[in-house]
Structure formats: structure tokens, C-alpha cells
């Protein structure tokens with residue numbers, strides 16, 4: 409035994425005597441994780457969260473969350489002598505005078521953008537592969553919570569510097585709070601500690617941004633990962649993979665090395681972007697004053713869809729009992745997002761209700777094999793993308809020589825018409841892909857090699873696919889539609905008959921599929937390639 413091994417052994421023995429960790433470690437360090445690139449998306453979220461914590465902590469050393477009026481006397485000449493809040497002045501100082509300050513600000517902002525991209529793409533992976541199904545519904549709901557918190561946390565973050573852009577965003581947030589019927593104006597007064605903008609808001613959101621929300625994030629991410637650990641990871645279908653096993657690499661050493669390396673890749677990309685790509689150059693916008701607004705104000709992308717919905721809404725207002733209800737803000741700013749996030753959170757339950765499938769699922773779906781779900785996802789994405797485009801209506805209009813009205817009408821009509829079209833097209837594509845799978849299994853791969861038969865006919869040679877591939881393409885099950893009876897055995901209409909009818913209909917639409925190739929069909933066609 410070398411000296412190094414002896415020391416490592418002694419340390420391990422010392423810790424084990426006191427914690428009994430060896431047994432636990434032995435069991436868990438060999439835990440198997442499946443290997444697929446899309447399982448790295450959750451890790452991107454995790455690593456950017458760590459980068460956010462580290463770079464954010466650096467920023468707190470110099471940022472002054474105060475609305476105290478100061479006269480700027482720093483290094484940035486164009487703003488010298490201007491009155492501004494201490495919050496804005498300290499952000500300028502971080503950018504121009506603190507060593508590495510601008511790099512850290514940019515790393516922090518880029519990490520936030522990557523974090524949100526990571527969350528959304530990770531959510532899409534979980535959605536389109538059906539990873540949210542039993543027993544992972546809770547983790548899905550925790551995920552929706554993390555997404556919501558991420559949007560709020562990002563918004564609060566870019567609201568802190570008190571520059572003209574962030575003030576404009578806060579003004580919209582105030583309008584949304586005020587749009588709440590009856591309590592809105594009181595709530596806004598409460599949140600801002602008086603009339604807008606006031607002195608209280610920035611210090612308040614600072615506490616929420618650096619203390620409260622990161623704390624909740626840490627707790628939720630911990631529970632999220634513990635659940636992944638406990639419930640085990642899902643895996644894509646393939647030979648040897650069942651609902652009862654996990655095929656992949658052990659945590660130690662393979663997965664640890666991969667994950668560690670991946671952290672540095674994420675960190676490297678973020679640091680590179682922070683170093684070379686300017687983000688939120690607040691010195692160009694100037695300090696916030698409620699009477700001004702900069703041209704081309706854009707929120708960060710994850711808020712853009714909400715801004716786009718508000719921008720496209722028609723000027724609807726009702727006056728009743730001395731109150732004004734601003735539907736133009738209330739619907740796009742609160743009601744629609746409320747419905748969207750509720751539907752998102754409840755989706756696993758809605759799907760299992762519609763299909764009647766209450767079983768556990770550890771094998772993932774290929775998106776084409778769940779055409780309705782995939783099409784619904786495409787529909788929701790289309791809705792969000794049209795809204796997001798309208799969030800940049802002014803920039804798009806000036807860039808492409810359009811009028812703001814053309815953009816607005818495109819989005820107003822598009823947001824209603826395009827999602828159903830996306831649904832139909834996606835469903836057709838999924839069914840076509842199923843048909844292509846069936847062809848592939850039954851007739852093999854087209855080789856592009858033409859052969860002339862003795863009697864003169866030309867045929868293309870097909871090459872049979874491997875049994876492993878054939879298994880992967882046919883192992884999924886195709887659910888039969890629910891047939892909930894309308895009448896009971898005695899011919900009496902059952903309670904909930906209408907509900908059952910709706911459920912039957914949805915489940916029938918859900919069960920539309922191209923029959924997968926069966927073993928018998930395969931056998932029959934063998935030798936016909």
C-alpha cells in the first residue's frame with residue numbers, strides 16, 4: 409500500500425466511524441444513470457444556477473440597492489454631473505471601476521439567460537418524451553414552480569440597476585398590479601410604499617432577489633433532484649431496457665467525470681459570452697425618470713411573450729360601480745398567463761384523465777408515438793412564439809420596414825389562427841413518421857441501389873434493419889381509445905354520461921395512430937426485400 413492510499417484509507421475510516429457513510433456511499437456511488445444528450449439539459453440549469461449564485465454574490469459586494477439621489481462623478485464621462493439613484497451609480501461603478509466588474513455583470517446576465525433557456529428546453533424535453541407521467545407528476549409541478557420563479561427572479565434582477573430600461577419594465581409591472589379589480593391600486597401602493605416609483609421598491613426587490621428567491625430555488629432544486637434520484641431517471645426505449653431497469657453508466661466514476669467536465673463547459677461558454685458579448689449596457693440607457701422611455705425597449709426573452717401579449721391587446725375597459733376594469737392589461741397580463749401556467753402544471757393529470765392511463769411509466773415516448781401530445785406542445789409553442797415576436801414589434805417593424813399596425817394585426821390574428829394550424833400539421837407529421845417507421849421495419853432501409861430483374865423489371869434493393877433497431881421502433885404500446893359506456897347493463901343512462909362522452913371523444917382523438925408493424929407481418933415479409 410502506498411503512503412497516499414494509507415492516508416486516504418485513514419481519512420475514509422475516520423469519517424465512516426463517525427457517520428457510517430461507507431454503506432450509503434457504496435450503494436449510491438454505483439447508482440446507474442442512463443446516457444442521452446437530452447438528459448444534460450437539466451444539468452445546464454443546475455450549473456448556470458451555481459454560476460448565478462457565485463457571480464451574484466460578487467455583485468452584492470459593490471451594488472448599492474438604494475434610491476438615494478446622488479450626482480454621478482465616476483469614470484463614464486457622458487453621464488458625469490447627472491442626478492441619479494445610488495443603485496444606478498453603483499451599477500455604473502461596477503461596470504467601469506470595479507476590477508472585473510463588467511465581466512462579472514455580463515457573466516451574471518448571460519448565466520440568467522442560459523438558465524432560462526435551459527429550463528425551457530429541459531421542460532420541452534420532459535414534455536415531448538412524456539417524462540412527466542406517473543410517478544413524476546410532482547416533479548413536473550416543482551419544475552413549473554421553478555420556471556415561474558425563474559421568470560420573476562430574472563425580471564427582478566434586470567430591474568435592480570434602476571436604468572431607463574429597468575424602470576420601464578417596473579412601470580409595466582405596476583400597471584399589471586393595478587389592473588387587478590378593486591384591490592389593484594391598494595396593492596400597487598403597498599408594493600411601492602407609496603406613489604410610483606418611490607424610494608422603497610428597489611431595496612425591497614433587492615432582498616427578494618438575493619435572499620428570498622435564491623433560498624426557495626435552492627430548496628426546490630434540492631427536492632427536484634432528490635426526487636429524480638429516488639424515482640430513478642427515465643430512459644429511452646431500446647433493447648434490454650424495461651420499465652423495471654435502468655441501463656447506463658454508474659455515478660462513480662463515469663457520470664461524475666462527465667458531469668464535472670460538463671460544468672466547466674457550461675461555465676466556459678458563459679464566461680466567453682460574458683467576455684465578448686455586450687449585454688444590458690445600462691450606461692447607454694441613462695438613469696430612470698418616469699417621464700422618459702428609450703426607443704426599442706425590450707425585456708429579456710423569457711418576459712418577451714408577456715410583453716407581446718400586452719402590446720397586442722385591444723383597448724378594452726369597463727367602468728362599473730366607480731371602478732375601472734382594464735381588460736386590456738388584466739387579460740394579457742394576468743388571466744392568460746394564469747391559465748397557461750395552470751394548464752401547464754396540471755397537464756400530467758389532464759393527459760392521464762383523457763387516456764385513462766394510470767400506470768407508471770419509466771420508458772420514454774418518442775414524440776411521434778404520442779401525436780396528440782406533440783401537436784398540443786407545438787400549438788402552445790406557436791402561441792408563445794407569436795406573442796414573443798410581438799414583444800419585439802417595434803424592432804421588427806423598423807428592421808423590416810413594416811408599420812407597427814401590420815405587426816399588431818399579424819400577431820392578433822396569428823395568435824388565434826396559427827396554433828390550431830400548428831396542431832394539425834404536427835399531428836400529420838407525427839403520423840407520417842409513424843408510417844415511415846412501419847415501412848422501415850417491414851421493408852427495410854432504401855439503399856438507393858437499383859437492380860434489374862431477369863424479366864426486365866427494375867427494383868430498388870432494401871436492406872433489412874437490425875433486430876435491435878426493429879425492436880426500438882416497435883416496442884411502444886398503442887393505447888386503445890377509452891370506451892366508457894353511456895348506458896349501464898339495465899339500459900339506464902349512467903351518471904356523468906356527458907362527461908364520459910367528452911372523455912371518449914378526446915381519448916379517441918388521442919388514440920389515432922398508424923398501426924405499428926407486428927412480428928407476424930415482419931415474418932410474412934421476410935425475404936421479400
Ligand code: HEM
Nearest residue numbers: 447449450451453454531539547548551552554555641642
Ligand atoms: C432550476 C431549474 C431546474 C433544474 C436545476 C432542473 C434539474 C434537473 C435535472 C439535473 C434533472 C435530471 C436530468 C434531466 O432529466 O435533464 C431533472 C429531471 C426532471 N426535471 Fe428538472 N430542472 C429544472 C426545471 C424543471 C422544469 C421547469 C420542469 C418541468 C416543468 C422539470 C421537470 C423535470 C422532470 C419531470 C424530471 C424527471 C425527468 C426524467 O426522469 O426523465 N424540471 N431536472
